[in-house]
Amino acid sequence: xxxxxxxxxxxxxxxxxxxxxxxxxxxxxxxxxxxxxxxxxxxxxxxxxxxxxxxxxxxxxxxxxxxxxxxxxxxxxxxxxxxxxxxxxxxxxxxxxxxxxxxxxxxxxxxxxxxxxxx
Numbered sequence: 001x002x003x004x005x006x007x008x009x010x011x012x013x014x015x016x017x018x019x020x021x022x023x024x025x026x027x028x029x030x031x032x033x034x035x036x037x038x039x040x041x042x043x044x045x046x047x048x049x050x051x052x053x054x055x056x057x058x059x060x061x062x063x064x065x066x067x068x069x070x071x072x073x074x075x076x077x078x079x080x081x082x083x084x085x086x087x088x089x090x091x092x093x094x095x096x097x098x099x100x101x102x103x104x105x106x107x108x109x110x111x112x113x114x115x116x117x118x119x
Contacts, residue, residue, distance in 0.1 A: 062113035069106050073099070 080095045 062109045065109040066106060066113075069102060069109065073102055 076095070076098060080091065084091060
């Protein structure tokens with residue numbers, strides 16, 4: 001069991017060591033001479049208009065919730081599908097309970113998506 005945790009530790013250490021140069025190198029080599037043109041908002045070659053920080057459209061928040069819920073469902077269903085033969089029908093009860101809770105959440109998100117006046 002310790003070997004699996006050691007492999008996980010190696011993976012985390014490698015992740016940090018791989019991302020550290022990607023964060024440090026731009027600070028070392030990037031030019032540090034700001035000017036007004038560099039500090040303006042970039043809009044794909046167009047003349048910037050309006051503020052650079054726009055308010056998030058909350059009408060799409062429920063769709064974001066549904067996307068996150070579906071990601072979690074797929075992740076757990078994939079892992080459950082791989083181990084289904086070893087657990088048999090005893091593994092069916094927890095996944096059905098999990099799916100019922102998730103689909104209640106999904107139904108609520110769909111309900112909120114239909115109520116535009118909330119956003």
